[in-house]
Amino acid sequence: MNAMQRLNQIVKERGPLVAGLDPDIRKILSMVEASQGKSDFPDDIMDEVNILESQMWDFCEEYLEALQSEVGIVKINSAFFEACGMEYVYWEIAKFAKELGYFVIGDLKRADIGNTSEQYANAFLCDESPFDAITINPYFGTDGIKPFLDLAKETGKGVFVLVKTSNTSSAEIQDLVLEDGKTVYMKVAELVSQWGNYTNPDGDEDYNLVGAVVGATHPEQAKELRKIMPNTFFLVPGYGAQGATAKDIVVNFDKEGGGAVVNSSRGIMMAYNSKRWKDQFTIEKWSEAAKSEAKRAQSELSAEVEAYLEE
Amino acid sequence: MNAMQRLNQIVKERGPLVAGLDPDIRKILSMVEASQGKSDFPDDIMDEVNILESQMWDFCEEYLEALQSEVGIVKINSAFFEACGMEYVYWEIAKFAKELGYFVIGDLKRADIGNTSEQYANAFLCDESPFDAITINPYFGTDGIKPFLDLAKETGKGVFVLVKTSNTSSAEIQDLVLEDGKTVYMKVAELVSQWGNYTNPDGDEDYNLVGAVVGATHPEQAKELRKIMPNTFFLVPGYGAQGATAKDIVVNFDKEGGGAVVNSSRGIMMAYNSKRWKDQFTIEKWSEAAKSEAKRAQSELSAEVEAYLEE
Numbered sequence: 139m140n141a142m143q144r145l146n147q148i149v150k151e152r153g154p155l156v157a158g159l160d161p162d163i164r165k166i167l168s169m170v171e172a173s174q175g176k177s178d179f180p181d182d183i184m185d186e187v188n189i190l191e192s193q194m195w196d197f198c199e200e201y202l203e204a205l206q207s208e209v210g211i212v213k214i215n216s217a218f219f220e221a222c223g224m225e226y227v228y229w230e231i232a233k234f235a236k237e238l239g240y241f242v243i244g245d246l247k248r249a250d251i252g253n254t255s256e257q258y259a260n261a262f263l264c265d266e267s268p269f270d271a272i273t274i275n276p277y278f279g280t281d282g283i284k285p286f287l288d289l290a291k292e293t294g295k296g297v298f299v300l301v302k303t304s305n306t307s308s309a310e311i312q313d314l315v316l317e318d319g320k321t322v323y324m325k326v327a328e329l330v331s332q333w334g335n336y337t338n339p340d341g342d343e344d345y346n347l348v349g350a351v352v353g354a355t356h357p358e359q360a361k362e363l364r365k366i367m368p369n370t371f372f373l374v375p376g377y378g379a380q381g382a383t384a385k386d387i388v389v390n391f392d393k394e395g396g397g398a399v400v401n402s403s404r405g406i407m408m409a410y411n412s413k414r415w416k417d418q419f420t421i422e423k424w425s426e427a428a429k430s431e432a433k434r435a436q437s438e439l440s441a442e443v444e445a446y447l448e449e
Numbered sequence: 450m451n452a453m454q455r456l457n458q459i460v461k462e463r464g465p466l467v468a469g470l471d472p473d474i475r476k477i478l479s480m481v482e483a484s485q486g487k488s489d490f491p492d493d494i495m496d497e498v499n500i501l502e503s504q505m506w507d508f509c510e511e512y513l514e515a516l517q518s519e520v521g522i523v524k525i526n527s528a529f530f531e532a533c534g535m536e537y538v539y540w541e542i543a544k545f546a547k548e549l550g551y552f553v554i555g556d557l558k559r560a561d562i563g564n565t566s567e568q569y570a571n572a573f574l575c576d577e578s579p580f581d582a583i584t585i586n587p588y589f590g591t592d593g594i595k596p597f598l599d600l601a602k603e604t605g606k607g608v609f610v611l612v613k614t615s616n617t618s619s620a621e622i623q624d625l626v627l628e629d630g631k632t633v634y635m636k637v638a639e640l641v642s643q644w645g646n647y648t649n650p651d652g653d654e655d656y657n658l659v660g661a662v663v664g665a666t667h668p669e670q671a672k673e674l675r676k677i678m679p680n681t682f683f684l685v686p687g688y689g690a691q692g693a694t695a696k697d698i699v700v701n702f703d704k705e706g707g708g709a710v711v712n713s714s715r716g717i718m719m720a721y722n723s724k725r726w727k728d729q730f731t732i733e734k735w736s737e738a739a740k741s742e743a744k745r746a747q748s749e750l751s752a753e754v755e756a757y758l759e760e
Contacts, residue, residue, distance in 0.1 A: 160564075215565060217565045218565075218568050220572055221571055222572070225536035225537070229534065247586075261531055276622060278614055278616055279616070279619055279622055280618040280621060281617055305562040305590070305592050307591040308589060311587060312590070314625075319628075
């Protein structure tokens with residue numbers, strides 16, 4: 139079973155929620171300080187590096203273990219590890235998530251010309267990689283994407299291509315209207331569909347190995363995109379902290395309630411500090427708050443998708 | 450003096466050539482094998498990792514030292530380090546290049562929504578970072594770019610935004626024609642120009658801190674882009690191995706022969722194996738071949754730019 143088929147099965151058995159892991163080391167440190175009192179850093183810089191690494195590791199481990207019973211999919215953002223020189227920890231955390239049984243999405247948004255994309259593809263989509271799928275950027279066009287597709291076909295792993303991102307300024311380039319009346323994101327969707335067919339030449343799979351990132355903050359556009367990309371799995375960010383509601387995201391799903399997963403990162407990680415949960419959880423219990431929020435979000439999403447299918 | 454002003458000074462004093470460093474670990478290993486006989490790998494995987502790391506390090510060090518007398522600017526591509534788990538070496542090599550006096554461009558092509566871009570910006574554009582400038586991808590629009598601009602203003606470091614990339618498939622998205630007759634890359638150029646003005650609000654600098662990546666393989670489009678972005682520094686890849694000639698790239702420069710730098714990666718690194726140099730250099734002398742090719746390319750580019758200015 140290829141990555142997207144496995145993902146679809148998880149959606150149907152456990153629900154569509156993706157627990158985003160964007161561990162901001164500065165926030166983690168202030169959480170540690172707030173719950174344990176001021177951290178006492180040693181003078182030695184290397185000891186400090188080790189302490190930071192172990193706090194990063196502890197946070198991610200606690201997060202992944204807490205959510206294991208509620209969520210089947212995790213998306214881990216490389217920027218937050220790269221920002222503090224912990225790329226090594228990124229890989230280790232991804233391996234740990236894989237061992238816990240998660241479907242692991244590497245949120246990388248990488249892109250380059252072909253010979254460079256080949257390097258990224260070899261690293262992240264090889265058999266030994268802990269990642270089941272990764273996010274990539276389409277701006278270079280087909281020859282920059284092809285190394286990912288070729289390796290995906292070989293290993294059965296997947297990619298999610300940015301089509302319409304969840305942020306406000308995404309309109310500046312992605313919504314530009316072309317001479318034929320289509321928008322840039324619609325053209326990118328057509329390319330994504332072609333790239334997907336390349337990974338599934340016999341057309342015998344419900345979902346091919348090339349998924350699309352479609353922001354939850356744009357329900358009208360998601361509806362159009364679902365039509366342009368019928369065999370494309372959607373990764374939908376923007377639910378929770380970025381403002382989209384469960385009602386906004388239902389249009390991303392297919393008629394069987396599959397074909398899409400919905401990410402929440404800050405909404406889950408920082409739940410202890412949210413209006414909904416802050417009376418119930420102190421900062422020391424942040425991972426219990428995350429678990430409660432994940433459980434709530436998972437059932438809210440499932441209920442909305444079900445209601446949408448019955449309409 | 451900000452990063453782009455320093456870059457312009459280097460172009461005028463030493464020439465516009467950027468030595469690209471894209472160290473493919475598999476190629477390095479086969480070069481080592483070919484010149485020293487088959488490498489004898491130990492059984493222990495950690496020893497093997499250390500040997501790979503030291504071969505990567507040796508190659509990069511030899512490259513940077515060999516070219517020091519010929520070239521003032523180096524562009525180091527993160528993918529080739531990330532592909533083999535050597536992100537740590539990436540930073541160390543960048544620091545080493547900085548110590549040798551190079552203007553160091555981090556070729557990253559990163560992009561994300563604002564809160565994530567902030568992480569990348571903090572890592573790569575802070576005062577302590579060895580990078581003078583980095584490459585980024587515009588697909589998210591202004592709010593994804595702003596964290597880079599804000600930090601650039603603070604530290605005087607620069608960014609180069611992908612506008613028109615050197616690869617063939619760049620046309621698929623970047624050349625799409627909009628309803629007003631402009632292309633996507635022209636709209637991106639307008640954004641780049643706005644972003645640049647934001648970093649130089651008084652308009653008192655020849656070149657602002659937001660540069661553009663404009664492929665050497667598209668001279669006609671480069672001419673248009675020079676007009677849209679008069680105060681934008683151009684980073685021009687595609688010269689050498691990707692097929693563009695020195696004549697193709699002259700249109701990227703300003704009337705004083707500044708405002709652009711021209712990258713060659715494989716053309717320099719693999720010069721020992723090129724038609725031009727292979728009779729003169731064996732594989733053991735690859736870095737001498739690289740030096741000869743850099744010297745030749747530097748003077749070819751300078752001569753063409755000079756001839757263009759006299760036209």
